[in-house]
Amino acid sequence: MQHSVALVTGATSGLGYAAARLLAAKGYGQVIVTGRSLARAQETAAQLAAETKKQVFTPLELELDTPSSVQSALDALVKRGQPINFLLLNAGMVPGKARVLTAAGVEASQAPLIGHHQLTAGLLSANLLSPNARIVIAGAEPARGGVPMFSYTDVPAFAATYCRGDQTAAIEALIRSGPNVKYVPNNAYADAKLIVAWWVAALARRLPSGMAVYAVSPGGATDTKVVRNAGPALKYLMIPIVNLIPGMNQTPETAASRYLQASEFGTDVSGQFFASAKGKFSGPMEAQLHPHLHDRASQEAAWQAVVKVSGVDFATAAI
Numbered sequence: 001m002q003h004s005v006a007l008v009t010g011a012t013s014g015l016g017y018a019a020a021r022l023l024a025a026k027g028y029g030q031v032i033v034t035g036r037s038l039a040r041a042q043e044t045a046a047q048l049a050a051e052t053k054k055q056v057f058t059p060l061e062l063e064l065d066t067p068s069s070v071q072s073a074l075d076a077l078v079k080r081g082q083p084i085n086f087l088l089l090n091a092g093m094v095p096g097k098a099r100v101l102t103a104a105g106v107e108a109s110q111a112p113l114i115g116h117h118q119l120t121a122g123l124l125s126a127n128l129l130s131p132n133a134r135i136v137i138a139g140a141e142p143a144r145g146g147v148p149m150f151s152y153t154d155v156p157a158f159a160a161t162y163c164r165g166d167q168t169a170a171i172e173a174l175i176r177s178g179p180n181v182k183y184v185p186n187n188a189y190a191d192a193k194l195i196v197a198w199w200v201a202a203l204a205r206r207l208p209s210g211m212a213v214y215a216v217s218p219g220g221a222t223d224t225k226v227v228r229n230a231g232p233a234l235k236y237l238m239i240p241i242v243n244l245i246p247g248m249n250q251t252p253e254t255a256a257s258r259y260l261q262a263s264e265f266g267t268d269v270s271g272q273f274f275a276s277a278k279g280k281f282s283g284p285m286e287a288q289l290h291p292h293l294h295d296r297a298s299q300e301a302a303w304q305a306v307v308k309v310s311g312v313d314f315a316t317a318a319i
Protein backbone atom coordinates (compact mmCIF):
# COMPACT_ATOMS: atom_id res chain seq x y z
CA MET A 1 0.00 0.00 0.00
CA GLN A 2 2.86 2.41 0.70
CA HIS A 3 3.66 2.52 -3.03
CA SER A 4 0.03 2.96 -4.06
CA VAL A 5 -1.08 6.18 -5.70
CA ALA A 6 -4.60 7.61 -5.50
CA LEU A 7 -6.04 10.65 -7.27
CA VAL A 8 -9.12 12.35 -5.81
CA THR A 9 -11.01 14.99 -7.80
CA GLY A 10 -12.93 17.71 -5.96
CA ALA A 11 -10.83 17.25 -2.82
CA THR A 12 -11.12 20.84 -1.63
CA SER A 13 -14.23 20.14 0.43
CA GLY A 14 -16.76 17.58 1.60
CA LEU A 15 -16.41 13.96 0.60
CA GLY A 16 -13.32 14.38 -1.58
CA TYR A 17 -11.49 15.93 1.36
CA ALA A 18 -12.70 13.19 3.71
CA ALA A 19 -11.73 10.49 1.19
CA ALA A 20 -8.21 11.92 0.82
CA ARG A 21 -7.80 11.76 4.59
CA LEU A 22 -9.07 8.16 4.72
CA LEU A 23 -6.74 7.12 1.88
CA ALA A 24 -3.74 8.50 3.76
CA ALA A 25 -4.86 6.66 6.91
CA LYS A 26 -5.16 3.48 4.87
CA GLY A 27 -1.50 3.82 3.92
CA TYR A 28 -1.53 5.17 0.35
CA GLY A 29 1.97 6.47 -0.43
CA GLN A 30 0.69 9.31 -2.64
CA VAL A 31 -2.69 11.01 -2.68
CA ILE A 32 -3.07 13.54 -5.49
CA VAL A 33 -5.70 16.08 -4.49
CA THR A 34 -7.29 18.31 -7.11
CA GLY A 35 -8.85 21.75 -6.84
CA ARG A 36 -10.18 24.16 -9.43
CA SER A 37 -7.14 26.40 -8.83
CA LEU A 38 -3.60 25.46 -7.86
CA ALA A 39 -3.86 27.71 -4.81
CA ARG A 40 -6.96 25.84 -3.53
CA ALA A 41 -5.33 22.45 -4.21
CA GLN A 42 -2.14 23.54 -2.41
CA GLU A 43 -4.10 24.87 0.55
CA THR A 44 -6.02 21.56 0.73
CA ALA A 45 -2.84 19.45 0.52
CA ALA A 46 -1.24 21.51 3.29
CA GLN A 47 -4.33 21.24 5.51
CA LEU A 48 -4.54 17.49 4.97
CA ALA A 49 -0.84 17.06 5.77
CA ALA A 50 -1.24 19.09 8.96
CA GLU A 51 -4.33 17.12 10.05
CA THR A 52 -2.99 13.66 9.26
CA LYS A 53 0.72 14.31 9.97
CA LYS A 54 1.44 12.50 6.68
CA GLN A 55 3.44 14.00 3.83
CA VAL A 56 1.65 12.10 1.07
CA PHE A 57 -0.53 14.79 -0.52
CA THR A 58 0.27 16.28 -3.93
CA PRO A 59 -1.79 19.25 -5.15
CA LEU A 60 -3.01 19.35 -8.75
CA GLU A 61 -5.02 22.04 -10.52
CA LEU A 62 -8.07 20.60 -12.28
CA GLU A 63 -11.10 22.61 -13.45
CA LEU A 64 -13.35 19.98 -14.99
CA ASP A 65 -15.44 22.60 -16.83
CA THR A 66 -12.43 23.55 -18.96
CA PRO A 67 -10.85 21.04 -21.39
CA SER A 68 -7.52 22.94 -21.41
CA SER A 69 -7.31 22.61 -17.61
CA VAL A 70 -7.91 18.84 -17.83
CA GLN A 71 -5.23 18.67 -20.52
CA SER A 72 -2.75 20.59 -18.32
CA ALA A 73 -3.49 18.22 -15.41
CA LEU A 74 -2.85 15.26 -17.74
CA ASP A 75 0.43 16.84 -18.89
CA ALA A 76 1.51 17.21 -15.24
CA LEU A 77 0.59 13.58 -14.49
CA VAL A 78 2.52 12.37 -17.55
CA LYS A 79 5.53 14.33 -16.31
CA ARG A 80 5.26 12.60 -12.91
CA GLY A 81 4.99 9.27 -14.72
CA GLN A 82 3.61 7.34 -11.74
CA PRO A 83 0.70 4.99 -12.55
CA ILE A 84 -2.44 5.56 -10.49
CA ASN A 85 -3.92 2.63 -8.57
CA PHE A 86 -7.14 4.31 -7.43
CA LEU A 87 -8.81 7.03 -9.48
CA LEU A 88 -11.59 8.64 -7.46
CA LEU A 89 -13.77 10.85 -9.68
CA ASN A 90 -15.65 12.52 -6.85
CA ALA A 91 -16.23 16.12 -8.01
CA GLY A 92 -19.86 17.02 -8.62
CA MET A 93 -22.60 19.44 -7.67
CA VAL A 94 -26.34 20.01 -7.37
CA PRO A 95 -27.02 22.94 -9.72
CA GLY A 96 -28.87 26.12 -8.84
CA LYS A 97 -32.11 27.78 -9.94
CA ALA A 98 -30.50 29.56 -12.88
CA ARG A 99 -29.28 27.27 -15.62
CA VAL A 100 -25.49 27.58 -15.97
CA LEU A 101 -23.64 26.43 -19.07
CA THR A 102 -19.87 26.11 -19.33
CA ALA A 103 -17.98 27.87 -22.13
CA ALA A 104 -18.20 24.56 -24.01
CA GLY A 105 -22.01 24.63 -23.72
CA VAL A 106 -22.38 21.92 -21.08
CA GLU A 107 -24.88 22.20 -18.21
CA ALA A 108 -22.95 22.76 -14.95
CA SER A 109 -23.92 19.55 -13.12
CA GLN A 110 -23.13 17.49 -16.26
CA ALA A 111 -19.74 19.14 -16.76
CA PRO A 112 -17.81 17.04 -14.18
CA LEU A 113 -18.55 13.84 -16.17
CA ILE A 114 -17.28 15.41 -19.39
CA GLY A 115 -14.04 16.44 -17.65
CA HIS A 116 -13.77 13.09 -15.86
CA HIS A 117 -14.17 11.29 -19.20
CA GLN A 118 -11.36 13.37 -20.74
CA LEU A 119 -9.16 12.69 -17.70
CA THR A 120 -9.82 8.94 -17.67
CA ALA A 121 -9.31 8.54 -21.42
CA GLY A 122 -6.08 10.56 -21.21
CA LEU A 123 -4.73 8.47 -18.32
CA LEU A 124 -5.56 5.23 -20.13
CA SER A 125 -3.95 6.35 -23.34
CA ALA A 126 -0.80 7.44 -21.46
CA ASN A 127 -0.63 4.11 -19.61
CA LEU A 128 -1.00 5.94 -16.34
CA LEU A 129 -3.51 3.59 -14.76
CA SER A 130 -1.96 0.54 -13.10
CA PRO A 131 -2.97 -2.86 -14.60
CA ASN A 132 -5.34 -3.50 -11.66
CA ALA A 133 -6.54 0.07 -11.28
CA ARG A 134 -9.89 0.79 -9.71
CA ILE A 135 -11.96 3.77 -10.88
CA VAL A 136 -14.83 5.05 -8.75
CA ILE A 137 -17.10 7.91 -9.83
CA ALA A 138 -19.64 9.60 -7.57
CA GLY A 139 -23.21 8.58 -8.29
CA ALA A 140 -26.36 9.45 -6.36
CA GLU A 141 -29.67 7.78 -5.43
CA PRO A 142 -31.84 10.02 -7.69
CA ALA A 143 -30.41 8.10 -10.69
CA ARG A 144 -32.44 5.07 -9.68
CA GLY A 145 -35.61 7.05 -8.92
CA GLY A 146 -37.85 7.22 -5.89
CA VAL A 147 -36.18 10.24 -4.30
CA PRO A 148 -38.69 13.02 -3.48
CA MET A 149 -38.11 16.27 -5.41
CA PHE A 150 -35.73 14.61 -7.92
CA SER A 151 -36.83 12.93 -11.19
CA TYR A 152 -34.68 11.61 -13.96
CA THR A 153 -35.77 11.91 -17.60
CA ASP A 154 -37.28 8.90 -19.35
CA VAL A 155 -34.62 9.00 -22.08
CA PRO A 156 -36.19 6.48 -24.50
CA ALA A 157 -39.49 8.43 -24.33
CA PHE A 158 -37.69 11.79 -24.73
CA ALA A 159 -35.75 10.37 -27.69
CA ALA A 160 -38.96 9.07 -29.28
CA THR A 161 -40.73 12.43 -28.89
CA TYR A 162 -37.96 14.84 -29.85
CA CYS A 163 -35.06 12.97 -31.46
CA ARG A 164 -36.65 10.39 -33.80
CA GLY A 165 -35.73 7.67 -31.34
CA ASP A 166 -32.02 8.60 -31.27
CA GLN A 167 -30.99 8.15 -27.61
CA THR A 168 -27.50 9.57 -28.22
CA ALA A 169 -29.04 12.83 -29.45
CA ALA A 170 -31.44 12.81 -26.46
CA ILE A 171 -28.59 12.37 -23.96
CA GLU A 172 -26.54 15.05 -25.70
CA ALA A 173 -29.56 17.37 -25.32
CA LEU A 174 -29.65 16.60 -21.57
CA ILE A 175 -25.89 17.14 -21.19
CA ARG A 176 -26.21 20.50 -22.92
CA SER A 177 -29.61 21.30 -21.39
CA GLY A 178 -30.47 21.94 -25.01
CA PRO A 179 -33.66 22.24 -27.05
CA ASN A 180 -36.78 20.60 -25.57
CA VAL A 181 -35.10 20.12 -22.17
CA LYS A 182 -37.03 21.91 -19.46
CA TYR A 183 -34.37 22.96 -16.94
CA VAL A 184 -35.31 21.91 -13.40
CA PRO A 185 -32.19 21.91 -11.21
CA ASN A 186 -32.86 18.77 -9.16
CA ASN A 187 -33.90 16.88 -12.29
CA ALA A 188 -30.75 18.02 -14.10
CA TYR A 189 -28.80 16.52 -11.18
CA ALA A 190 -30.76 13.25 -11.38
CA ASP A 191 -30.06 13.09 -15.13
CA ALA A 192 -26.35 13.85 -14.59
CA LYS A 193 -26.03 10.96 -12.15
CA LEU A 194 -28.08 8.63 -14.39
CA ILE A 195 -25.70 9.38 -17.27
CA VAL A 196 -22.79 8.70 -14.87
CA ALA A 197 -24.25 5.24 -14.11
CA TRP A 198 -24.68 4.47 -17.83
CA TRP A 199 -21.18 5.78 -18.65
CA VAL A 200 -19.69 3.46 -16.01
CA ALA A 201 -21.39 0.42 -17.56
CA ALA A 202 -20.10 1.37 -21.01
CA LEU A 203 -16.59 2.15 -19.74
CA ALA A 204 -16.39 -1.25 -17.98
CA ARG A 205 -16.80 -2.92 -21.39
CA ARG A 206 -13.85 -0.94 -22.76
CA LEU A 207 -11.33 -1.24 -19.91
CA PRO A 208 -8.36 -3.62 -20.02
CA SER A 209 -9.27 -6.88 -18.24
CA GLY A 210 -7.58 -6.26 -14.85
CA MET A 211 -9.16 -2.84 -14.29
CA ALA A 212 -12.64 -2.08 -12.95
CA VAL A 213 -14.96 0.92 -12.65
CA TYR A 214 -17.96 1.51 -10.41
CA ALA A 215 -20.46 4.31 -9.84
CA VAL A 216 -20.84 4.75 -6.09
CA SER A 217 -23.32 6.92 -4.29
CA PRO A 218 -21.77 8.02 -1.02
CA GLY A 219 -25.31 8.33 0.34
CA GLY A 220 -26.66 11.31 2.24
CA ALA A 221 -24.06 13.50 3.92
CA THR A 222 -25.52 16.96 4.20
CA ASP A 223 -22.60 18.35 6.21
CA THR A 224 -20.76 19.14 2.93
CA LYS A 225 -21.23 21.96 0.42
CA VAL A 226 -23.07 19.78 -2.11
CA VAL A 227 -26.36 21.70 -2.01
CA ARG A 228 -24.83 25.17 -1.78
CA ASN A 229 -26.55 26.18 -5.06
CA ALA A 230 -29.82 24.37 -4.38
CA GLY A 231 -33.16 26.06 -3.86
CA PRO A 232 -34.67 26.79 -0.44
CA ALA A 233 -37.20 23.92 -0.61
CA LEU A 234 -34.38 21.37 -0.76
CA LYS A 235 -32.02 23.18 1.61
CA TYR A 236 -34.41 24.35 4.30
CA LEU A 237 -37.30 21.89 4.00
CA MET A 238 -36.47 18.50 2.54
CA ILE A 239 -32.97 18.04 4.01
CA PRO A 240 -33.87 19.08 7.60
CA ILE A 241 -36.97 16.85 7.50
CA VAL A 242 -35.12 13.87 6.06
CA ASN A 243 -32.33 14.33 8.60
CA LEU A 244 -34.87 13.84 11.41
CA ILE A 245 -35.37 10.27 10.22
CA PRO A 246 -32.77 7.97 11.76
CA GLY A 247 -30.34 6.48 9.25
CA MET A 248 -30.99 9.02 6.48
CA ASN A 249 -27.82 11.08 6.95
CA GLN A 250 -24.23 10.28 7.85
CA THR A 251 -20.93 12.01 8.45
CA PRO A 252 -18.74 12.90 5.43
CA GLU A 253 -16.21 10.30 6.67
CA THR A 254 -18.81 7.51 6.71
CA ALA A 255 -20.08 8.55 3.27
CA ALA A 256 -16.56 8.78 1.82
CA SER A 257 -15.67 5.37 3.23
CA ARG A 258 -18.03 3.87 0.62
CA TYR A 259 -15.57 4.99 -2.07
CA LEU A 260 -12.74 3.12 -0.33
CA GLN A 261 -14.93 0.08 0.16
CA ALA A 262 -15.65 0.00 -3.58
CA SER A 263 -11.93 0.36 -4.37
CA GLU A 264 -11.59 -3.22 -3.10
CA PHE A 265 -14.40 -4.70 -5.23
CA GLY A 266 -13.54 -7.21 -7.93
CA THR A 267 -13.70 -7.04 -11.70
CA ASP A 268 -16.80 -9.29 -11.56
CA VAL A 269 -18.95 -6.30 -10.52
CA SER A 270 -17.25 -3.76 -12.77
CA GLY A 271 -19.71 -1.41 -14.46
CA GLN A 272 -22.29 -1.50 -11.68
CA PHE A 273 -23.87 1.31 -9.70
CA PHE A 274 -23.77 0.92 -5.90
CA ALA A 275 -26.06 2.95 -3.68
CA SER A 276 -28.06 2.83 -0.45
CA ALA A 277 -30.84 0.29 -0.06
CA LYS A 278 -34.31 1.29 -1.29
CA GLY A 279 -35.74 4.23 0.65
CA LYS A 280 -32.46 4.93 2.47
CA PHE A 281 -29.54 7.35 2.13
CA SER A 282 -27.11 5.54 4.41
CA GLY A 283 -26.19 2.08 5.62
CA PRO A 284 -24.70 -0.70 3.50
CA MET A 285 -24.66 -0.06 -0.24
CA GLU A 286 -26.08 -2.45 -2.80
CA ALA A 287 -25.70 -3.01 -6.54
CA GLN A 288 -28.69 -1.29 -8.15
CA LEU A 289 -30.82 -3.60 -10.28
CA HIS A 290 -33.40 -1.18 -11.72
CA PRO A 291 -34.02 -2.10 -15.37
CA HIS A 292 -33.42 1.43 -16.76
CA LEU A 293 -29.88 1.36 -15.31
CA HIS A 294 -29.13 -1.88 -17.16
CA ASP A 295 -30.53 -0.90 -20.55
CA ARG A 296 -27.60 -1.54 -22.87
CA ALA A 297 -28.87 0.78 -25.61
CA SER A 298 -29.06 3.67 -23.11
CA GLN A 299 -25.61 2.85 -21.71
CA GLU A 300 -24.02 2.88 -25.16
CA ALA A 301 -25.94 6.01 -26.16
CA ALA A 302 -24.63 7.75 -23.02
CA TRP A 303 -21.09 6.73 -23.94
CA GLN A 304 -21.48 8.05 -27.51
CA ALA A 305 -23.01 11.30 -26.27
CA VAL A 306 -20.14 11.86 -23.81
CA VAL A 307 -17.59 11.07 -26.54
CA LYS A 308 -19.32 13.55 -28.84
CA VAL A 309 -19.61 16.38 -26.31
CA SER A 310 -16.07 15.92 -24.98
CA GLY A 311 -14.54 15.29 -28.41
CA VAL A 312 -12.52 12.51 -26.75
CA ASP A 313 -12.70 8.81 -27.56
CA PHE A 314 -10.19 6.31 -26.22
CA ALA A 315 -8.58 5.87 -29.60
CA THR A 316 -8.14 9.63 -30.02
CA ALA A 317 -7.27 10.64 -26.46
CA ALA A 318 -4.28 12.89 -27.04
CA ILE A 319 -1.57 13.49 -24.48
Ligand SMILES: NC(=O)c1ccc[n+]([C@@H]2O[C@H](COP(=O)([O-])OP(=O)(O)OC[C@H]3O[C@@H](n4cnc5c(N)ncnc54)[C@H](OP(=O)(O)O)[C@@H]3O)[C@@H](O)[C@H]2O)c1
Nearest residue numbers: 010012013014015064091092138140219220221224225226
Ligand atom coordinates in the same frame (compact mmCIF):
# COMPACT_ATOMS: atom_id res chain seq x y z
N1 LIG B 1 -23.17 14.98 0.10
C1 LIG B 1 -24.16 14.19 -0.31
O1 LIG B 1 -25.19 14.04 0.36
C2 LIG B 1 -24.03 13.45 -1.61
C3 LIG B 1 -24.97 12.44 -1.91
C4 LIG B 1 -24.85 11.73 -3.11
C5 LIG B 1 -23.83 12.05 -3.99
N2 LIG B 1 -22.95 13.05 -3.68
C6 LIG B 1 -21.87 13.34 -4.64
O2 LIG B 1 -20.64 13.30 -3.96
C7 LIG B 1 -19.71 14.15 -4.62
C8 LIG B 1 -19.03 15.07 -3.61
O3 LIG B 1 -20.00 15.95 -3.07
P1 LIG B 1 -19.80 16.72 -1.68
O4 LIG B 1 -21.00 16.42 -0.88
O5 LIG B 1 -18.47 16.48 -1.12
O6 LIG B 1 -19.92 18.24 -2.21
P2 LIG B 1 -18.94 19.50 -2.02
O7 LIG B 1 -18.60 19.68 -0.58
O8 LIG B 1 -19.62 20.63 -2.73
O9 LIG B 1 -17.62 19.08 -2.82
C9 LIG B 1 -17.62 18.98 -4.21
C10 LIG B 1 -16.22 19.13 -4.73
O10 LIG B 1 -16.25 18.99 -6.16
C11 LIG B 1 -15.61 20.14 -6.75
N3 LIG B 1 -16.19 20.42 -8.06
C12 LIG B 1 -17.50 20.48 -8.40
N4 LIG B 1 -17.63 20.74 -9.71
C13 LIG B 1 -16.37 20.84 -10.21
C14 LIG B 1 -15.84 21.10 -11.49
N5 LIG B 1 -16.63 21.32 -12.55
N6 LIG B 1 -14.48 21.12 -11.65
C15 LIG B 1 -13.68 20.90 -10.60
N7 LIG B 1 -14.12 20.67 -9.34
C16 LIG B 1 -15.46 20.63 -9.17
C17 LIG B 1 -15.86 21.26 -5.75
O11 LIG B 1 -14.97 22.33 -5.97
P3 LIG B 1 -15.46 23.85 -5.65
O12 LIG B 1 -15.71 23.89 -4.17
O13 LIG B 1 -14.32 24.69 -6.11
O14 LIG B 1 -16.72 24.06 -6.45
C18 LIG B 1 -15.60 20.50 -4.44
O15 LIG B 1 -14.22 20.34 -4.22
C19 LIG B 1 -20.50 14.88 -5.71
O16 LIG B 1 -20.28 14.26 -6.95
C20 LIG B 1 -21.94 14.72 -5.25
O17 LIG B 1 -22.84 14.79 -6.33
C21 LIG B 1 -23.03 13.75 -2.52
